[in-house]
Amino acid sequence: MEESQTFSADSYFATQLPPASLDTDVKGVRAFLEKQREHGRKVVLVTSGGTTVPLELNVVRFLDNFSAGTRGATSAEYFLKAGYSVIFMHRQFSLQPFSRHYSHSTNPFLDFLEIDSPPPPTSDAPYPYTHDPPSPAPIQPQITVTPTERVALASVLRAYKAVHEQGTLHTLTFVTVNDYLWLLRAVSQEMSVLKRNAMYYLAAAVSDFFLPRQKMSEHKIQSGKGSLHIEMDQVPKVLKPMVAEWTRDGYIVSFKLETDQALLIPKAKQALERYGHQVVIGNDLHHRKHRVVLVTPAPSSPPKVGDQAKQIDGPVATKYVESWIEIDPSPPPSAAPKEIEEDIIDELLKRHQAWIEGEIIPRN
Ligand code: PAZ
Secondary structure, three states: OOOOOEOOHHHHHHHOOOOOOHHHHHHHHHHHHHHHHHOOOOEEEEEEOEOEEEOEOOOOOEEEOOOOOHHHHHHHHHHHHOOOEEEEEEEOOOOOOOHHHHOOOOOOHHHHEEEOOOOOOOOOOOOOOOOOOOOOOOOOOOEEEOHHHHHHHHHHHHHHHHHHHHOOEEEEEEOEHHHHHHHHHHHHHHHHHHHHHEEEEEOOEOOOEEOOHHHOEOOOOOOOOOOOOOOOEEOOOOHHHHHHHHOOOOEEEEEEEEOOHHHHHHHHHHHHHHHOOOEEEEEEHHHOOOEEEEEEEOOOOOOOOOOOOEEEEOOOOOEEEEEEEEOOOOOOOOOOOOOHHHHHHHHHHHHHHHHHOOOOOOOO
16 A cells, blocks of 8 residues: 555645536536625535545445534524525535425424325225326325424425525535535635625534545455555645635634544634634534534633633633533423524624624734
């Protein structure tokens, strides 16, 4: 096996091939952004879901990153509700805004439908399912939503239809980490025309390691030679060029996932120190639906007394502020359902507005 190498973003894009759909995707994004600019809307790029790392060129096997896409899909809905336009860049088949409420695994929508009309005569069919209309007169089945589900479904459907009517949601898909990196760069560059009106909310779970195509086996890796040894290269840290080159003045929010809660703050500070962006949201795997921490460089004036934010020392002279957002993990059944993304987005909207108004000074 060849030696592993460290890719810079430039050497990565010079050696790895773009996805076949990139040009079409970019054209779609450009047209979407033009429309949003005509309406003077703020735009957020939401990335969501996990990336894969193929092990073969004719891919049979791949590594995957954990993420169902719940954070991204839920957040996108709250951004849309707040009047933002959303570019939703997600892993193919992961959760999407609106349809996520009726995910096939947790809330299968077929369970909420009822057929009111009598079934067509089925003679000796094993179960009443057929694509062929019964002859001679096809009976139009009346399908209704289970009464207990109607209020909730109508509310989701209304929001979904309004967003489609307004044209404020644009969806892009990726599968591999390579697709993700090329798309992220291209979309960020397109969005840079929006300057401070653009926000980047990077909730996707992106692999830190990959196999460059030059090192991949063309065909399916064969078994029979004992254990498999694969040395992977590090995925370039693209937040750095994203901050310094691809986006102009955009408000960048990255996520940091850890399984050891004690690492959240140090890793978040380290990321801000290295890349110079605006916010890192730390979350630990097991509590991510109920507790997150927003870490930001400290404003020039210290947090007000009573503010739940706490000033913490950074590694050099920089100070950071950590703000925890928590919701009740086991609310009483009578309580209105609550999603932590509502509070995260609420907080980010205020901070983005301060950024637009120039109250937050960029550090770099
Ligand atoms: O998609 P999901 O709701 O199951 O999980 C969300 C998350 C934990 C992937 C996200 O909040 C996150 O932390 N993304 C960044 C992961 C990373 O450190 O690469």
